[in-house]
Amino acid sequence: MAELVVIGFDDSEEADRVLTELNRLQKEYLVDLKDAVIAIRKGDGKVHLKQSVSTIGIGAASGGLSGVFWGMLVGLLFLNPLAGLAIGGVIGSGAGALAGALSDYGIDDHFIHSLADTLKPDSSALFLLVRKAQPEKVLEDLAQFKGHVLRSSLSPEQEKRLEDALSGKTTHP
Incomplete structure (x- = not known):
């Protein structure tokens, strides 16, 4: 505690x-x-x-990583993994930064x-x-x-x- x-x-x-x-x-x-x-x-x-602790930076980093993963996976389905990787990374980073800005960590x-x-x-x-x-x-x-x-x-x-x-x-x- x-x-x-x-x-x-x-x-x-x-x-x-x-x-x-x-x-x-x-x-x-x-x-x-x-x-x-x-x-x-x-x-x-x-x-x-x-x-x-910057919750915006942490959120952007974790959102970017998950966005890259999911974007590449979706890109593979449409035979364009590089575009999926780039788009997923951008969308994931933005969503993660927004989530980090809205979250409260610690005190x-x-x-x-x-x-x-x-x-x-x-x-x-x-x-x-x-x-x-x-x-x-x-x-x-x-x-x-x-x-x-x-x-x-x-x-x-x-x-x-x-x-x-x-x-x-x-x-x-």
Whole structure:
């Protein structure tokens, strides 16, 4: 089961730096992120979201592959497999991109927007869906960043340890 963690930052660029560090930790197999979204509230009050997973790209790729397969199969029936391959690939990519644009992956977009609307101007938040993590090592690396937990599905003890690490307090397991 994945855990939801939302961390707020007083700086509009700090969430990007934290996500970069978490991606590095993911390559070292210390954390496994299912989804991550950065919300940045600009000085004018507008909220900008950065999704870590492009559902449009994934949909276009998978739709294109299935379109190529089915197009070639239909093309074989009409003795023109190359035309079927090309037409099927184009139609499949378009349909897959549309399906990807309409789908919601990971963290609910309505939840992200409702919480991002409460951010102060020139601040950011990092929405994480964490499959698993090595807490001691991850918290040690996150201690260099200053933030505060806005929401989480962690236990009260785990949330306190994360909050302490983000506020610069030392934590002990």
